[in-house]
Amino acid sequence: MCKKAAIAVLLFAMVFSIFGCTSGNSDTATTTKPASIEYIRESKLANIWQMKQIQLNFTNETSITIELAAGDKVDGYFYVVGGGTISFTISGLTQIYASSNGTTSDRFSFTASQEQGIDYKLKFTVGSGDTSVFLEIIYPVTGSVLVPIGTK
Numbered sequence: 435m436c437k438k439a440a441i442a443v444l445l446f447a448m449v450f451s452i453f454g455c456t457s458g459n460s461d462t463a464t465t466t467k468p469a470s471i472e473y474i475r476e477s478k479l480a481n482i483w484q485m486k487q488i489q490l491n492f493t494n495e496t497s498i499t500i501e502l503a504a505g506d507k508v509d510g511y512f513y514v515v516g517g518g519t520i521s522f523t524i525s526g527l528t529q530i531y532a533s534s535n536g537t538t539s540d541r542f543s544f545t546a547s548q549e550q551g552i553d554y555k556l557k558f559t560v561g562s563g564d565t566s567v568f569l570e571i572i573y574p575v576t577g578s579v580l581v582p583i584g585t586k
Contacts, residue, residue, distance in 0.1 A: 526550025
């Protein structure tokens with residue numbers, strides 16, 4: 435009896451792995467390709483600051499998170515390399531900066547505060563289509579930059 439049950443389970447697993455599982459509404463499903471992030475250049479400046487130049491290629495929106503301590507300062511700028519205009523925001527626990535909608539470049543600077551927390555999100559949003567953005571950020575070496583990981 436146990437042999438028959440084990441064989442039935444194995445057969446079911448083989449059939450499932452060969453044919454997979456499909457949803458009933460496969461023609462209405464949409465997929466969004468994940469953002470691709472490329473580090474162009476990284477450098478330490480006087481062992482106090484760290485500079486990163488990053489190329490972001492995305493559809494719809496993407497964000498980068500910077501972990502900072504209270505009092506840490508961040509400077510940076512971005513410009514659209516290809517695609518349309520974007521909107522850009524910086525937020526800690528609440529939004530602390532927003533560029534004008536439909537911009538192609540901007541410069542930003544902010545100081546981390548205890549009230550805003552330790553994680554700061556730099557969010558880029560585009561209306562439609564593929565967009566490529568060059569970003570440079572300078573922040574203390576004690577900070578960290580976290581980028582999204584694409585999934586398949």
